[in-house]
Amino acid sequence: MNVSIEKTGNVSAILTVSIEENDYKEKVTKELKEIGKKHNIPGFRQGHVPFGELNRRFGKQVTSDVINNEVYNAVVGYIRDNKLGVLGEPLPVDVVELDLKNKKDFTFQYELALVPELNIEAGKDTTVPYYTIEVTDEMINEQDKNFRERFGAQVPGEEVEPNALVKGSIMELNEDGTVKTEEDAIQMLNGIVAPMYFKDKEQADKFIGKKVNDKVVFNPWKTCEGNAAELSSMLGVDKDKAADIKGDFEMSISEIIVVRPAELNQELFDNVLGKDKAKNEEEYRNGVKEMIARELARNSEMLFRVDVEKAMMAKYGDMELPAEVLKKWLVRRNEGVTAENVDAEYVKMEPSLKWQLVKERLADICQVKIEEQDLINHAKMIARAQFAQYGMTNMDDDTLTDYARRILADKNYRPRIVEEVGDVKLFDAIKDKITVDNKTVSLDEFKEIATKE
Structure with a gap:
């Protein structure tokens, strides 16, 4: 042969x-x-x-x-x-x-x-800005307030407050405002509503200040803009019927549940930061500040990557690609691509293909290697974030590791994690090779910069 x-x-x-x-x-x-x-x-x-x-x-x-x-x-x-x-x-x-x-x-x-030959360099002659978002006292106070409410206690309340849950019977009304008594009348005897989540502020305000045994006339359809699932849950009816219910209802309040914020004590510190991570208010606030900084750093990192791509493509993006061969490949490999629309589809694909080639060459230059432990650590971070959504912020390392391994065992999810880890390691390595112009900005300034970018 x-x-x-x-x-x-x-x-x-x-x-x-x-x-x-x-x-x-x-x-x-x-x-x-x-x-x-x-x-x-x-x-x-x-x-x-x-x-x-x-x-x-x-x-x-x-x-x-x-x-x-x-x-x-x-x-x-x-x-x-x-x-x-x-x-x-x-x-x-x-x-x-x-x-x-x-x-x-x-x-x-x-x-x-x-693949075209690419003579790419990542050196100090390339300057890219890195915007660190300043964490203010206002941000810390707001996050502290959210944590205190999350870990606070639900107790009976005397009147409806903005964050209260309201329980009672919900009765359908006739057009004249009387309670409907016909056989097909909608009556939810053990109803519960959360005015703080109403999409219509006017409907939520009807409940504020009301007390047990008071009655409130409101429009369920307006509270959720006709969302069938929410109406079905609130009124105890089938989803198919819910979207057509646009009349008023009367709620007789039997119980009010309010949230009393958690006290600033060791229990709160442990719930938020993990056991014994903070012993006093100063350490707690510093921990919350670091938590906010980590979250904001994701935005900084995303913008930095955009700026790196722009800088590198400005230098190396003017490469020759085998367009005609790639167009034939697109037609052969994609059902929706034909000889008539392949030119338009190729134009869409070309910028991302060029950046992918530049990025792969940068990975070679930076000698990026992905180890299994890198994947586990990243999957643990994902697991930690998922647990935090349910208020579980202090999971032990064994549980996180076990959950991470299960994530990586998913053949559909693992390639995505490999790509994410590869990007993290690549851009970290790029920071060491190029000139990074570090700038500290306010959140509003960052939003303005990001919008322009």
Whole structure:
């Protein structure tokens, strides 16, 4: 078998594979004999089918399969052994049925879209800003308030406050404001509403200041803008019926539940930061400040990555790509892409493809390597954030590690984590190689900068 390559442009080539009968004949014979051993063929005992009969019945298909397999392995092997950078996959120049009756030797050709040579550098001559968002006392106070409410106690209240839950019977009203008593009347005897989540402030304000045994006339449909699921839950009716319920209801208040914020004590410190992470108010506030800073740093990091991409693409984005070969590949690999719309689809794809090539070259320069422990640590961070959504902020390390391993065992989720970890390590490495212009800004200033970017 002979494999050769001919450049057809700076970033395209034709790979030619010539295969002779001696390259595949022995494997075809072996495959046919295996069929005779393993399959029941009418008229013959298993394992005693004459080779001529096997060849007559299966020779054409087996020969075609073996040739295609041998050629494919030759193409892949040539690309691997010669370390060719190929975009997409090799494209057959012609797809025709093999004329096995009249020919024994065959030649196949494949178009290759080659990765352009990129002389990329990541040095101190490249300057990129990094915006650190200042954590203010107001942010700390607001977060402290949220934590105190989250870990506070729900107690009976004397009147409805802005964050109160209200329990009681909810009765459908007639147009004249009287309680509907017909058989089909909607009556929710053990109803519960949360005015703080109403989308209509006017409806929420109707409850504020009301006390047990008071009655409130309100419009459930307006509280949730007709959301069928919310109406179904509030009124105890089927979702199919809920969206059509637009009239007023009367709620007779039987119980008011209010939240009393947690006291500033060790229990709160432990709930928020983890056991014994803070012993006094100053340490607690510092811990909350660090927590906020970590959250804001995600935004800083995202903007930094955008700025790195802009800087690198400005320097190296003007590269030649094998557009025509890639367009053929797009049409062949994507159902929605046709000869009529491929030009438009390619224009959409080209910028991200160029950035991906630049990013891969940067990863090589920065010698980015991803270890299994890196993946576990990142998955633990994801697990910690998921637990925190349910108020579990101080999970032990064994539980987090076990949950992280389960996340990584998900074949659909793992590639995403690998990509995220790769990006984290890459941009951390880039920070060490380029000049980073550190700037501290307020949250409002950051929003303005990010909007412009």
